[in-house]
Amino acid sequence: MTVSINYETFLTKDPLDNYEDEAKYTKEWLPKVEKYRKDLADAIPKEYTTQLPQPIDQLIHDQFNAVDYLYKEKLLTPEEFAITDLSTVDLVGKIASGELTSVEVFKAYAHRAILAHQFTNCAQQIFIDEGLKQAEERDAYFKKHGKTVGPLHGVPISLKEQMNYAGKITHGGYVSKIVHIPENHGVSTGILEKLGAVFYVRTSQPQTLMHLDSGNSFTGFSKCPFNLLLSSGGSSSGEGSIVGFGGSAIGVGSDIGGSIRAPAAYSGCHGFRPTTRRISTKGGISSGAGQESVPAVVGPLARSIEDLDLWMKAYINEGKPWEHDAWAIPLPWREVGAPKISDLTIAVIRDDGLVRVTPPIRRGLDEVVNKLKQAGAKIIEFDPPNTKLAYDTVNKLYDCDGNYMQRKLLAESGEPLQKLTKWNLNYGDGAKEYTVSENRKLNVIRDQLRDEYNQYFIENKVDFILSPTYNNVAPHSAEVYNWSYTALWNILDLPTLAFQTGLYQDPTIDKWTEEELNYKYRSPLEQLENENYHEEQFIGAPIALQLTGRRYFDEEVVAAGKSIVDILGVDLFKH
Amino acid sequence: MTVSINYETFLTKDPLDNYEDEAKYTKEWLPKVEKYRKDLADAIPKEYTTQLPQPIDQLIHDQFNAVDYLYKEKLLTPEEFAITDLSTVDLVGKIASGELTSVEVFKAYAHRAILAHQFTNCAQQIFIDEGLKQAEERDAYFKKHGKTVGPLHGVPISLKEQMNYAGKITHGGYVSKIVHIPENHGVSTGILEKLGAVFYVRTSQPQTLMHLDSGNSFTGFSKCPFNLLLSSGGSSSGEGSIVGFGGSAIGVGSDIGGSIRAPAAYSGCHGFRPTTRRISTKGGISSGAGQESVPAVVGPLARSIEDLDLWMKAYINEGKPWEHDAWAIPLPWREVGAPKISDLTIAVIRDDGLVRVTPPIRRGLDEVVNKLKQAGAKIIEFDPPNTKLAYDTVNKLYDCDGNYMQRKLLAESGEPLQKLTKWNLNYGDGAKEYTVSENRKLNVIRDQLRDEYNQYFIENKVDFILSPTYNNVAPHSAEVYNWSYTALWNILDLPTLAFQTGLYQDPTIDKWTEEELNYKYRSPLEQLENENYHEEQFIGAPIALQLTGRRYFDEEVVAAGKSIVDILGVDLFKH
Structure with missing residues (x-):
């Protein structure tokens, strides 16, 4: 019960002029990074690896589809496939009934996770032995007590590296933090462990955590498992890769501008960004400590919507985060049944007025809207207001400390800056650092935007808003410049699901039309993003969309997402 | 559906060097203020007034107890007493059953409100005719439909002036805002009206809203009805006076550092400060727009705890503030029964380490603790940690815009500054205006404090914390310097009830002991506050305490408050 801050020095700021320092980095820090990389390589159990069909650079160049390859070449045993292609809802059922042991579940997932890492470069730390020991303990408990330790008993869960993990380096994408070894788990990690989860892999994120991409000084880039040329997204980069590939049952990411939804969308799984203060973010690396204008949230990625629901419900109702983090609201997760599509009114954003979507996203929107209409949904075309104001404001709010904390954390090591950094x-x-008055004024604008969109829902009796997750499918690595489609829901703090449509980019049909090619760009940002799309370079990329609901109506969003995915016939466990 | 802000000019700050300007104020603003005062005087229906027994200055000097006088001299008819001394729970029951009409209820309260104003100077605006019309409409609705319009049908509710009221000047204690006439009600006013409330009086607050006292340029000071020499408290100053005197069924105040609890405590009623984001603060005057480090909250004052509960439940569950204000959380008000005292563990703060309490408060703590122990409660003596850090931090967080907005609103009129301003x-x-980094660091400290106190509750299985509301009973006007006892719960954002103990200052017993007089002060603030206490100058001042619970466990605090007040035998409707 102590607060260990020297109040006076805490408010004193270091001068900060230069933050890239090659000499310092090479001498003082690179050896630590190299050790970190070696530890990662050494932690890979040989027996779980496969011989890649080509060197990885060639696979990347060839837009290799690792998921297809996994199934075609049967890289897992039938039993391992059977386990790792169960929904987690079914998985915990089979563990609880004694039909499956935690150890056999763990081994199957560990095998698939190692393959995921070989193809996608998703991991920062791997600790199969520790995970196996945890799984054995779960089995011992079950054997002794005849019941599970909690609702996530024996579930192999992957964690974004940013989250504090007791006794392990936790760097959050900053080389300077390679010396940070927390004594305790972050709150969410601790809760998941108590609920029965088994940990074995911590996954990659970009330098500064502020890209919708993955590049960092530790391990480079993570990749989309459906096309290795493409980005896995970010900042929960490795979570996208590993969950998209099926290497963990549920992944845990965090999202301040799209960082759960972009990797889920790009990498071929579903991801849920809850409303703030339902899931604890306490205990982890971030440049945003004390930034509460647009808080980050923690949330799950999975291959089925009911698994997202399971995770949310277990975490909130049995994890009770408010007992560990005063920031969390004691708002129980409500059971709401999946709605009938014909009862829903859905507003559709086809363009946010900032960056036009590419042909595969356009097709995804068209097909989903058509199926929703066929199923009886009322669809309203929605031209979202003030998106430029919202995007400018959210970017100012992230960075209105003049990026001081990011620059400080970068300067400490002098590590080379990623292009997207x-x-x-x-x-x-x-x-430029803002004053408190300026920050407050931006908050007022934010609140007006929140009220404006809230009133849109209420006045038009709109249940949900359907929108693109990004203006494109997974882009090439280090080429993700726009996050207007995801960050809109962060500044508005609305619960948002990124869900797979079951569609994938097809170069034979997903081409710009002649008319689209003659388009007059509304901004250099739009031009940059749109000109990066050439249909032959995005083969097989998953097409995902977002579903957004009213603030704190997270349960309804997840439930409706299930109904939508069901009528689309999406089943990410089938190949 | 528009946001009417010019983004660029909104961030441009006016220079602000001097904010008191006698010439400008006298010429441009004073005539408006005088008109405002005249309108207030003209709005008082003669038939509801009484002949004061002495000129008001003499009554103030004589520490006149207006509540005693009200009953002794029977300033109301027996029917009016019967109505205005019903709990609101009973009142709405009798209206809903047809036993009482809204009009007869209204007239009784209007009469008592006018008397309250004569003695305590609590009102800013009075509009009996409009209230009567509203009451008549309620009766007409009831007659036509055979049911009430909502759970507060016909309840005369007083409003802190700060809250936007459609078509009426809303100045929030700033002369410069005398030109502000909102088109619409603020959200909470609108909700209460829809629930059936009847409005007829808007009440006083101090200049800047940032005193626990009442002095403003419009009407001077409001007074404690139990001793007119003393302050009614603030910043919901007039709400304390009018509710303490019984001139409204329920009052609505707001609280950022004690502004509901201090006036309730000083003026002889109960007041509840909810956790943030349960009651909307949208639509009103404040210098803190966009300040979310320590947000203000809106909450009720009343003469019984069950009336506070009624108001909270009706407002939240039927008012659904989240449909009108995206800031509000859709967290329903739960029905929790009043607990048995013997089931409770209560931690007691007798001293916060900053300012020693005066003899009547010491006696109040002793008596309440003894009765709780007798009733079987487990009492833990609690020395609250880091109160100096908390107090410094909360004061910095209020003012970390360098008081820019307060100074701006003052400078516009050049009005003379109150001493406490x-x-x-x-x-x-x-x-000195802080940077965003500095604000964020203060937020981090705040969050550590919140976690520290949250863990105190959890680890010690403490249900509630009992503490003084202030280091003294109601102080003399313009002599309220310390708010450490209330503001602690604002920085921690914990739901807190200020409740009457049924005890009143008694100059024959509430004296400093010899030992206490030889006390060595820990700070000039403590000396200033303690040396202001002379037992003969606080005769009959109500003795109130605070009860605090865990964040968002508002329902439990109110319910336990009821149990405690019951064992203390407090009944503020009886005289």
Whole structure:
């Protein structure tokens, strides 16, 4: 019961002029990074690896589909496939009934996770032995007590590296934090462990955590398992890869501008960004400590919507985060049945007025809207208001400390800056630090936007808003410049599901039309993003959309997402 | 559906060097203020007034007890007493059964409100005719439909002036805002009206809203009805007076540092400060727009705890503030029964380490603790940690815009500064505006404090914390310097009830002991506050305490408050 802050020095700021320092980095930090990489390589159990059909660079160049390959070449045993292609809802049922042991579940997932890492470069730390020991303990408990330790008993869960893990380096994408070894788990990690989860892999994120991509100084880039040329997204980069590939039952990511939804969308799984203060973010690395204008949230990625629901319900109702983090609201997860599509009114955003979507996303929207209409949904075309104001404001709010904390954490090691770090450090007003008055005024604008969208829902009796997750399918690595489609829901703090449509990019049909090619761009950002799309370079990329509901009506969003995915016939466990 | 802000000019700050300007104020603003005062005087129906037994200045000097006088001299008819001394729970029952009409209820309260104003100077605006018309409409509705319009049908409710009221000046204690006439009600006013409330009086608050006292340029000071020499408290100053006197069934105040609890405590009623985001604060005057480090909350004052519960339940469950204000959380008000005292573990703060309490407060704590122990409660003596850090931090957080917005609103009229305005403008770091980084660091400290106290509850299985509301009973006007006892619960954002103990200052027993007189002060603030206490100057002042619970466990606090008040035998409707 102590607060260990020296109040006076805490408010004193270091000067910060230069934050890239090759000499310092090479001498003081690179050896630590190299050790970290070696530890990662050494932690890979040989027996779970496969001989890649080509060197990885060639596979990347060839837009290799690792998921297809996994099934075609039967890289797992039939039993391992059977286990890792169960929904987690079914998995916990079979464990609880004694039909499956935690150890056999764990081994199957561990095998698939190692394959995921070989193809997608998703991991930061792997600790199969520790996970196996945890699984054995779960089995011992079950044997002794005849019941599970909790609703996630024996579920192999992957964690974004940013989350504090007791006794393990936790760097959050900053080399300077390679010396940070927390004594205790972060709150969410601790809760999941108590609920019975088994941990074995911590996954990659970009430098600064502020890209919708994956590049970092530790391990480079993570990749989309359906096309290795493409980005896995970010900042929960490795979570997208590993869950999309099926290497963990449920992944845990965090999202301040799209960082759960982009990787889920790009990498071929579903991801849910809850409303703030339902899931604890306490205990982890971030440049945003004390930033509460647009708080980050923690949330799950999975291959089925009911698994997202299971995770949310177990975490909130049995994990009671408010007993560990005063920030969390004691708002129980409500059971709401999956609605009938014909009872729903859904507003559709086809364009946010900032960056036009590419042909596969356009097709995805068309097909989903058509199926929703066929199923009886009322569809309203929605031209979202003030998106430019919202996007400018959210970027200023992220960075209105003049990116001070990011620059400080970068400067400490002098690590080389990723291209997208440089891009992001120029967001907001770059290194210009705002005053409190300016921050407050931005908050007022944010609140007006929140009320405006809230009133849109209420006045038009709209249940949900359907929108693109991004203006494109998974982009090429280090080429993700726009996050207007995801960050809109962060500044509005609305619960949002990124869900797979079951459609994949097809170069034979997903082409710009002649008319689209003659389009007059509304901004350099739009031009940059749109000109990056050439249909032959995005083969097989998953097509995902977002479903957004009213603030704190998270349960309804997840439930409706299930209904929608069901009528679309999406089943990510089938190949 | 528009956001009417020019984004660029909104971030441009006016220079602000001097904010008191006698010439400008006298010429441009004073005539408006005088018109405002005249309108208030003209709005008082003669038939509801009484002949004061002495000029008001003499009554103030004589520490006149207006509540005693009201009963002794029978200033109301027996029927009016019967109505205005019903709990609101009973009142709405009798209206709903047809036993009482809204009009007869209204007239009785209007009469008592006018008397309250004569003695305590509680009102800013009075509009009996409009209230009567509203009451008549309620009766007409009831007659036509055979049911009430809502759970507060016909309840005369007083409103802190700060809250936007459609078509009426809403100044929030700033002369410069005398030109502000909102088109619409603020959200909470609108909700209460829809629930059936009847409005007829808007009440006083101090200049800047940032005193626990009442002094403003419009009407001067409001007074404690039990001793007119003393302050009614603030910033919901007039709400304390009018509810304490029984001139409204339920009052609505707001609280950022004690502004519901201090006036309730000083003026002889109960007041509840809910956790943030349960009751809407949208639509009103404040210097804190966009300040979300320590947000203000709106909450009720009443003469019984069950009336506070009624108001909270009706407002939240039927008012659904989240449909009108995206800031509000859709967290329903739960029905929790009043607990048995013997089931409770209560931690007691007798001293916060900053300012020693005066003899009547010491006696109140002793007596309440003894009765709780007799009733079987487990009592833990609690020395609250880090109160200095908490108090410094909360004062910095209020004022970390360098008081820019307060100074701006003052400078526009050049109105003379109240003594406590000058005091408050030097809080935090005065006119020094913080950077965003500094604000964020203060937020981090705040969150650590919140976790520390949250863990105290959890680890010690403490249900509630009992503490003084202030280091003294109601102080003399313009002599309220310390708010450490109330503001602690604001920075921690814990739901807190200020409740009457049924005890009143008694100059024959509430004296400093010899030992206490030889006390060595821990700070000039403590000395200033303690030296202001002379037992003969606080005769009959109500003795109130606070009960605090865990964040968002508002229902439990109110329910336990009822149990405690019951064993204390407090009945504020009886005289």
